Amino acid sequence: xxxxxxxxxxxxxxxxSLRESYGLFIDGEFTPGAEDRAFKTISPAxxxxxxxxxxAGPADVDRAVIAARKAYESTWSRLPGRERAKYLFxxxxxxxxxxxxxxxxxxxxxxxxxxxxxxVDIPLAAAHFFYHAGWADKLEYAGxxxxxxxxxxxxxxxxxxxxxxxxxxxxxxxxxxxxTVVLKPAETTPLTAxxxxxxxxxADLPPGVVNILTGAGETGRALVTHPGIDKVAFTGxxxxxxxxxxxxxxxxxxxxxxxxxxxxxxxxxxAPLDQAVEGIVNGxxxxxxxxxxxxxxxxxxxxxxxxxxxxxxxxxxxxxxGDPLDKNTDVGAINSAAQLAKIRELSEVGEAEGAExxxxxxxxxVKGFWFPPTVFTGVSQAHRIARExxxxxxxxxxxxRTPAEALEKANNTPYGLSAxxxxxxxxxxxxxxxxxxxxxxxxxxxNKFDPAAPFGGYKESGYGREGGRQGLEAYLDV
Ligand code: NDP
Numbered sequence: 159x160x161x162x163x164x165x166x167x168x169x170x171x172x173x174x175s176l177r178e179s180y181g182l183f184i185d186g187e188f189t190p191g192a193e194d195r196a197f198k199t200i201s202p203a204x205x206x207x208x209x210x211x212x213x214a215g216p217a218d219v220d221r222a223v224i225a226a227r228k229a230y231e232s233t234w235s236r237l238p239g240r241e242r243a244k245y246l247f248x249x250x251x252x253x254x255x256x257x258x259x260x261x262x263x264x265x266x267x268x269x270x271x272x273x274x275x276x277x278v279d280i281p282l283a284a285a286h287f288f289y290h291a292g293w294a295d296k297l298e299y300a301g302x303x304x305x306x307x308x309x310x311x312x313x314x315x316x317x318x319x320x321x322x323x324x325x326x327x328x329x330x331x332x333x334x335x336x337x338t339v340v341l342k343p344a345e346t347t348p349l350t351a352x353x354x355x356x357x358x359x360x361a362d363l364p365p366g367v368v369n370i371l372t373g374a375g376e377t378g379r380a381l382v383t384h385p386g387i388d389k390v391a392f393t394g395x396x397x398x399x400x401x402x403x404x405x406x407x408x409x410x411x412x413x414x415x416x417x418x419x420x421x422x423x424x425x426x427x428x429a430p431l432d433q434a435v436e437g438i439v440n441g442x443x444x445x446x447x448x449x450x451x452x453x454x455x456x457x458x459x460x461x462x463x464x465x466x467x468x469x470x471x472x473x474x475x476x477x478x479x480g481d482p483l484d485k486n487t488d489v490g491a492i493n494s495a496a497q498l499a500k501i502r503e504l505s506e507v508g509e510a511e512g513a514e515x516x517x518x519x520x521x522x523x524v525k526g527f528w529f530p531p532t533v534f535t536g537v538s539q540a541h542r543i544a545r546e547x548x549x550x551x552x553x554x555x556x557x558x559r560t561p562a563e564a565l566e567k568a569n570n571t572p573y574g575l576s577a578x579x580x581x582x583x584x585x586x587x588x589x590x591x592x593x594x595x596x597x598x599x600x601x602x603x604x605n606k607f608d609p610a611a612p613f614g615g616y617k618e619s620g621y622g623r624e625g626g627r628q629g630l631e632a633y634l635d636v
Contacts, residue, residue: 164478167485169272173259179210180348182218182372183355185225186365192217197374199348202269203482203491203526211348214371216380219340222369223386226311226338229366235308235336239295246294246333248361250287253280253326256357260350264322265482267349269491269527270445272483282607283326286625289609290334293630297335300627306634308336309412310388315378315402316351317394318344318493319448319549325351327624328391329368330609335633337389338367342381344394345374346494379405387411389633393450396547396573396618414622414632416450416614418547419575422568423453423604424558424590427462429580433602435469438553441578441604443477443531446492447551450619451576453604455544456555457564463557467535474531475518489551492527501529501550508534508543513554539570547573561589569595574616578604597623 179196181188195213200206214222234242253260257280264275297306312332316324321343332339343351355370371377375398382390383405392402393416406413423441425434441453458466482490492498509515517530529550537544537554544554558564568577577596579587591599597615600606607613612626622632 164486166481168481169262169265169483169485171262171266171483174262174266176209176349180212180352180372182212182214182222183352183358183368183370184218184222185369186359186363188355191215192221197345199267199346201266201526202346202493203523205525208266208349211352211372214342214373214377218371219377219380219384222340222371223311223313223384225366226340226369227386229364230308230310230338233364234333234338234367237336239297239336242333242336243291243294245361245363246287246291246330249357249363250284250291252357252360253284253287256353257281257284260322260353262483263353264350265490267347268318268321269482269493271487271490272485273487274445279320279323282609283322286323286326286330286609290330294334297630297634300630302631302634302636306335306636309633309635310337311386312337312339312389312391312633313381313384313387314339314341314391315382315394316341316343318347319445319450321347322350322354324393325354327393331624331629332389332391332633333367335630337633340369340371340381340387342371342373342378348372382406390414391632392416399620412632414614414624415620416622416624417618417620418549418573419450419452419615419619420455420545420547420571420573421451421453421576421578421596422455422457422564422594423578424457424564424568424580425459425462425466426579426581426583426586427459428582429462430582430602431462431465431469434580435466435473437578437580437602437604438470439473439477442553443489443551444605446490446529448493448497448549449605451598451605452549453576453578454548454552454554455568456553457558457567458555459564460557460559467555470533471516471518474533477518477520477531479520479528479530480523489531492529492550495527497549498527498529501548501552504543504546504548505532505552508537508541508552508554511541511543513537513541513543539567545571561586565590565593569593572618575619576600
């Protein structure tokens with residue numbers, strides 16, 4: 159098939175004005191860290207240094223928690239819901255107004271294609287604030303009693319795959335319910351969280367309601383173990399999630415964890431083939447596969463295997479990998495050297511264990527961190543690439559004959575975050591959905607998110623829900 163040549167269509171980065179260095183956002187102001195320690199954040203597509211960021215130490219965590227407590231007691235928890243809603247609506251509108259700037263910043267710092275940050279991350283972040291603004295004055299109708307109370311100060315730690323969107327998932331419900339927050343963005347992607355701190359200033363949010371502490375794992379650890387925190391919300395690896403659960407055991411802290419996944423995307427022989435192939439591509443190559451609910455295990459019914467694979471290979475040959483700021487780019491950069499090393503290692507293990515590796519012809523840029531879209535066939539249940547989260551653009555393909563076998567294989571994982579089912583039979587969709595041990599099951603689509611739909615896992619994918627009426631429970635004393 160002929161491949162179209164596309165002229166470069168770069169989004170201008172002039173809309174973003176980066177400061178050379180950033181302080182911590184505590185009590186409504188940017189302030190230096192107590193220990194005067196800093197680290198650099200780079201563009202994973204070019205390895206260019208974007209800015210220097212402060213590393214928060216225990217004294218800074220303390221200061222931020224005290225500011226959040228003061229704001230909670232003196233202002234935020236006392237405001238009527240309709241007043242909190244005004245701030246949340248204001249924040250949502252400013253996020254929309256700054257959408258282009260935030261999208262460019264996200265793509266620069268994270269490496270994801272501008273098409274995704276512009277069309278998915280930023281609009282969904284705004285939608286989360288709009289949605290939760292709507293709940294702020296209606297909490298008594300959420301099903302948690304006539305006058306549900308907030309919990310207090312929330313300590314929130316988020317990963318690097320959807321930086322601003324994960325911030326919105328955490329901060330919007332916390333604030334709507336009357337809590338104040340201290341949030342730590344991931345070490346490699348702090349810039350949109352710092353831009354969000356400026357948005358809080360612009361929205362005249364009372365000082366201390368939102369505090370942003372940049373730093374690495376140590377800062378996260380100091381935050382979640384701080385005795386002044388009432389609620390811990392974490393998204394990230396299962397390993398760190400378990401450590402946090404242990405640290406918070408036998409304390410008053412309420413904990414929600416959104417951890418890893420190894421989702422099965424199940425394609426039956428009667429599925430609309432072209433749509434299913436688009437869904438497979440979106441399922442695993444969206445955001446370079448840095449998605450906790452990615453459809454990283456493709457289960458294809460044996461009778462459709464040849465057709466699906468041929469069509470998938472054809473489609474993958476048309477994906478464009480490269481500059482995240484180019485509007486034609488489908489696959490951007492891997493977020494960090496460490497993540498690239500992990501993807502390489504697991505892919506080599508896949509080959510060593512006997513699976514067959516395939517990538518479309520694709521030129522990787524010289525600078526930066528890159529990995530081509532990759533498909534493994536001949537994968538068995540026991541292979542590590544079928545069991546472990548690779549968190550990269552790597553698909554493992556398995557086959558099945560009957561719905562029962564598909565279920566058995568899909569559920570044979572320590573995770574349980576999401577799943578996909580492709581078939582034209584409604585009855586089969588319902589049969590599968592009710593038996594798949596996954597928090598979200600998509601039917602004839604994949605990776606669809608909406609603030610009104612609860613999201614969360616079973617088993618080692620964590621506990622608690624984010625989004626929807628169910629997500630409010632995590633931030634209320636119920
Ligand atoms: P982590 O779980 O280490 O990072 C998530 C967040 O937790 C980051 O902000 C991190 O800080 C922070 N953190 C790290 N250690 C601690 C700690 N002991 N206490 C509190 N907070 C902590 O994920 P990684 O970035 O290391 O990625 C490793 C793997 O995790 C990936 O390869 C992928 O498989 C999985 N992952 C899953 C995600 C998901 O959405 N389910 C998201 C990200 C990763 P810092 O970034 O500064 O280290």
